[in-house]
Amino acid sequence: MDPDRLLADLNDAQRAAVTSTAAPLCILAGAGSGKTRVLTRRIGHRVATDDADPRHVLALTFTRKAAGELGTRLRQLGMRDTVAAGTFHSIAFAQLRARWEERGIRPPDLLDRKVRFVADLLPRDVKAIDVVGEIEWAKARRVGPDSYVDAAHRAARTPPMAPHVVAEAFARYEATKRQRRMVDFDDLLALCIRDMGDPEVAAAQRWRFRHLFVDEFQDVNPLQFDLLRAWLGDRTDLCVVGDPNQAIYAWNGADAGYLVDFDRWFPGAESVALVENYRSTPQILAAANAVLARSRHGASLRANRPDGPAPLIRSFPSDAAEARGIARAVRDARAPNARWSTQAVLVRTNAQTALLSEALQAAGIPHRVRGGTGLLEQAEVRTALAGLRRHHGAFDVAIADLEATIEPEPTADPDDEAAAAPTDTSDAVAERRANLEMLVRLARDYQRIDLAPTSDGFLAWLRATVGSDAPDRDAVDVTTFHAAKGLEWPVVHLAGLEQGYVPIGHATTPAALAEERRLFYVAVTRAEERLLCSWAETRTFGQRTAQREPSPYLVQVEAALDDAGGDVSARRATLRAQREALRSGPRDRGRRRSGGAPTELDPADQPLFEALRQWRATRARAAGVPAYVVFNDATLVAVASRRPASRAELLGLPGIGPVKAERHGDDLLSVVAEHGRTPG
Structure with a gap:
């Protein structure tokens, strides 16, 4: 070399x-x-x-x-x-x-399937997969059964069962391994x-x-x-x-x-x-850096690729509409003769992959759920499907019985539906509940299209609609944020960017929320050329439909996009020119802030400004964000004094980029129109 x-x-x-x-x-x-x-x-x-x-x-x-x-x-x-x-x-x-071998010792047997092994040691009402997760966490932290309870308390860990139950199961697990002369991977x-x-x-x-x-x-x-x-x-x-x-x-x-x-x-x-x-365009990196701007380590990646399109943020009326919209976007984003594998759809939880897989299948788009994370591969789903096949009653009775077994969510404020979704304090329990709720929802969908539904027919339908897996052919990847780490695609669709998912509902400590923010950053930085973000205004869990709100991280992304649409340097130059024009405008009769917007208005413009502030307050309350996140006062002053009549004129005002023009433009123009094109 x-x-x-x-x-x-x-x-x-x-x-x-x-x-x-x-x-x-x-x-x-x-x-x-x-x-x-x-x-x-x-x-x-x-x-x-x-x-x-x-x-x-x-x-x-x-x-x-x-x-x-x-x-x-x-x-x-x-x-x-x-x-x-x-x-x-x-x-x-x-x-x-x-x-x-050197010492002539017969090697112990390697235990590579813990769940079944642990299940044999537990009461029937204790989920083996939950205990295995806690055992693996403890052994990774060099914590033994005797010290598990204290360690879990110090780490603010919230296992899906009483810590002493985990500790007892952990002790039985270790003792049984020794008796059977077995070791697990952490023992190695x-x-x-x-x-x-x-x-x-x-x-x-x-x-x-x-x-x-x-x-x-x-x-x-x-x-x-x-x-x-x-x-x-x-x-x-x-x-x-x-x-x-x-x-x-x-x-x-x-x-x-x-x-x-x-x-x-x-x-x-x-x-x-x-x-x-x-890897990524300046526009994608601007969004990624903005997500971590307030974190301990920040993010200051510098792009070495040409400019690309600004990331797109879209909302849909429901999760089903979002899945269909993403399928259309995947088809639209595929260039002639391009491979499907240049695109990926990323979500926060395994359960979210099922609806997307169904929509892609219906659209005839080849896809695979990477890393064995598909709904039908989950242990609780396999168990539930086996139970459906053994059930002797009618299909609707079998599904009702299945739904009755789903662990309820913890008691919460009944008026706080905005944050509905997996909100448990345990990843394992929340994920299992979400998977089973999705299975019930799919069963109801199947009932609506099959006049004589059966368990075998449901399983066949599932395999045809959400069980698509194309490991050896060109296909779109559908996977979770975690499983996407280390991978990259030219086009990435981030789905379900809602409060309760991103960040996940059970992340309540500062450390857990910081990790959720880093996880979103990882998802954003998987994209090379195009990033499409979406969220649903309503989402169905089993038979319950809940109102949703966008992820708070989208506020940072949106702010970054206002400065990163198209050619960044040209955009900033244009903004400077627009601000100078505003400074010298005929209505600039008062003091000015450093941004160039007047801080005093012509009396004729004051009613419009107050109407804009009232609209902003309503919008901010609905989104659960501070008013300045929607627009700051300087931008409202500029709108009131210039009275734009079109999207193009809106884009000429400070603080309004393509994303905010798309999201709020029609509302702003409507308020302006109600007060007349010209003052007086």
Whole structure:
């Protein structure tokens, strides 16, 4: 490998990250900044300059797919199969197997299906999937059964059952595994840490892996971090890559603090930041940066792509109408001879995929639900469908019985329907309820089209309408925000952007809300060229229809779009010219704010201004936002004094961009028309 060729197509920050001699080194890589390229080039450059032996390199990541991509890129750089690239679990398992073979120990059986195993240990009224989620969180945080209750309380965790019930089930789980000589995936890491306490084992492992690299470091949990430190020992040859703004797995035990406070954990460490984004247009990045503008780490990605269309925000009267509208938008966005796989539809929860899948199927659009997250793959849905097939009564009775088994939502203010949706404090319970409510809703849809509905007919209809999966052919991806992490598409549709989903209703603590904001940021930054956002004014849960409100994050996106439509520099120049024209306008007779809008009005314009303020207050109350979010006073003053008669004239006023003109333009023009085109 030629070291210079490895650097030829890198920007200054990427080149600094690749060539830095610092150890340890932390590379803060924003979305779309080329982190995988930098990580593999750094490994390649160190090997090419004889600063590292590829046989002693360990590159760690979190999924088999990511590990495979790292290996592929390293082979393309000429390192063949000499570099070890894998997940924490795969490397730990290999180390343990070698140790067991060396000592003549029969390896324990690996428990890779926890839910069924745990179900056999629980009372019938306790859901195994809920207990498994809590066990995995606890083990990731290095919490045992005896300390679970206190740890869950300190973490403000709200399990779907009493903490002592979880602790008791956790203890039975661990004891039964020991009796049956079984280990789970987290046990592999803990056993590896234990073995590293043996000086001979530690010396051998540290001799083998001398140069450590970790991808997606913001997703490391305490168990993985302790194993990493055990592998590293007292050495400093460590390079990590991560982005605190893409930390979205704290609910599952991850701790982004290891990345954020890297220099505290590794004194003397240096950091390099990558902020040049090569994935998305300036318009999409403006929206993404705006979402995190007030967060702890902010977002300051800089675009390296040409201008594109401003992201579009649309509302629909219902969730069904939204699904149909997205199907039309997917078809409209497909260029001649283009592949369907250039588009994705992203949602916050698994349950939302079903309605979208049905609409895409009806429109004849090939699609797949990525990552096995489809409605029909969910455990509770499979159980419910099996129960329907065994039910001896009529189909409508079977569905009524199914609906009666759905866990009720916690008691809430009956007047607070705006935030209706999954509002439980548990991801698992809320997701399960939403999946079953969607199944009931689909059953009612099926009843309306089949005069003699049966359970078998319903299952066949489901497979034909929402069970579409096209893994081996060109298809639109339908997936959740979480599952979309690490992926990208030219065109992305974000659906269901409503309060209660984005952020999710059960996110109530500052930490949980901050993670929800980062999750939305991750979803936005999956888009390369076009971003289409939508929400529904009503949504049906089972047989209940609730009024909905747009996600509060859309306020930040909308504000960013007013400055990012089309050519950003040209837009700003136009705004400056318009403001100058307003300054010199004949009605500017009073003091002016720095933005150029008059702060005093001609008496003839005052009634119109007051009418505009009254309209703004009504609109703000309906949307649940402060009045200034709709329009500030300077904009209303400009409308009152200039009295626009068309959308084009509205766009010539300060504070009104294409998004606000689209959303509020007709109302503004109507208020102006009621007061006459000219004053007096």
